[in-house]
Amino acid sequence: MDGVRPEYRAAASAFGAAAAERGWTIVYGGGKVGLMGAVADAALAHGGKVVGVIPRALVEKEIAHAGLTELHVTETMHQRKALMADISDAVITLPGGFGTLDEIAELVTWAQLGYHRKALVLLNTANFFAPFIAYFDHIAQEGFIRPHHRGILVVRPDVPSAIETLETYQPPLIDKWLEKKDI
Numbered sequence: 001m002d003g004v005r006p007e008y009r010a011a012a013s014a015f016g017a018a019a020a021e022r023g024w025t026i027v028y029g030g031g032k033v034g035l036m037g038a039v040a041d042a043a044l045a046h047g048g049k050v051v052g053v054i055p056r057a058l059v060e061k062e063i064a065h066a067g068l069t070e071l072h073v074t075e076t077m078h079q080r081k082a083l084m085a086d087i088s089d090a091v092i093t094l095p096g097g098f099g100t101l102d103e104i105a106e107l108v109t110w111a112q113l114g115y116h117r118k119a120l121v122l123l124n125t126a127n128f129f130a131p132f133i134a135y136f137d138h139i140a141q142e143g144f145i146r147p148h149h150r151g152i153l154v155v156r157p158d159v160p161s162a163i164e165t166l167e168t169y170q171p172p173l174i175d176k177w178l179e180k181k182d183i
Contacts, residue, residue, distance in 0.1 A: 001034050002035060008094070008126065009035060015039055015094070016039035016042030016046070018159055019039075020047055023048075024048070028040060029052065029080065030054030030065055031054065035094045050070075054071065054080065056073050081106060090118050090166050091107055091120050094123050104122070104153070108120060108152055112152060114174055121154045121156055123158075152172060152174065
């Protein structure tokens with residue numbers, strides 16, 4: 001789904017084009033629909049490489065993108081997420097639904113635990129993520145995450161600033177996520 005605002009699809013297409021122009025490979029869920037389909041289409045139209053990772057059950061529902069550079073088919077959603085995380089260098093999150101929240105929450109958790117140091121960028125098109133950002137701020141204020149862990153997730157309002165962040169990203173130092181006094 002594209003959401004109700006045309007800005008969402010426009011930003012997705014702009015990101016796909018900008019990534020391709022920089023020679024970046026897009027790694028995504030492998031579908032031909034929604035905003036991620038728009039990212040893939042724009043990247044491909046600008047000569048980019050696009051790698052999809054999709055569970056077999058979704059291929060069988062005929063939503064797999066047929067024009068990708070590579071398409072990996074997994075047996076489960078867990079395998080899909082793990083493979084996308086393994087083969088990507090950074091993550092940009094566009095507006096989306098439950099699947100989007102699931103994927104970014106898992107990647108933020110993995111960063112907090114020190115499993116990766118990849119850039120995690122929210123593309124906050126039309127201020128879509130404002131309630132989510134407020135929730136992250138709230139859980140930090142309420143003591144459920146350390147204040148410096150809030151910086152794991154970088155919020156950017158538009159494609160140019162998201163691209164700049166991806167080009168210059170320096171991961172925050174998350175050397176300890178649990179102090180002995182917390183045990």
